[in-house]
Amino acid sequence: MPVTVTCRVLKLARQPSYRWLVKPVADSVLEEAYRANALFSARREDPEFGYRFLADEARSSGAAMADPTAWRICRDNRWWSVFGQKRGRGKKVPAGV
Template identity: 40%
Template sequence: MMFPLVLELAADRKIPVAVTRRVLGFSKQAFFVWRENPVSSRDWDNAHRINAALAIHGDEPGFGYRFIA
């Protein structure tokens, strides 16, 4: 995603957010919406599912992917 890059460039190299977003071609509105909530609910849910699958596999490494899924 481009938004973390915008923050990194603004912090490290002092490149203004307005310039970076114009060059990369996205709206100011989209950037500020992302900044308010950088982790989407889908990303959050996926992370929990991955952690649950890894925990099952760690407890019982003999279980195959069909059981874990």
């Protein structure tokens, strides 16, 4: 389908669609993917440590990031420390079951 027809049907401007064709992935998204990859490879080696240790390991391998950025990426991907999460002890059974 031509871009002009598609944009007219979707009620979008043409310029952003052409800009997206030239560069479909933003620099910030690509940078975060590289950071997540560095954190994941550090976590693969030591899954028992938390985000601060993972951030230090990623920084030593060359991926520059702050601790809050590492925490956000770990939180979004649910990469928790093995020792930091409490397990399901003491769950109450609902009444009437």
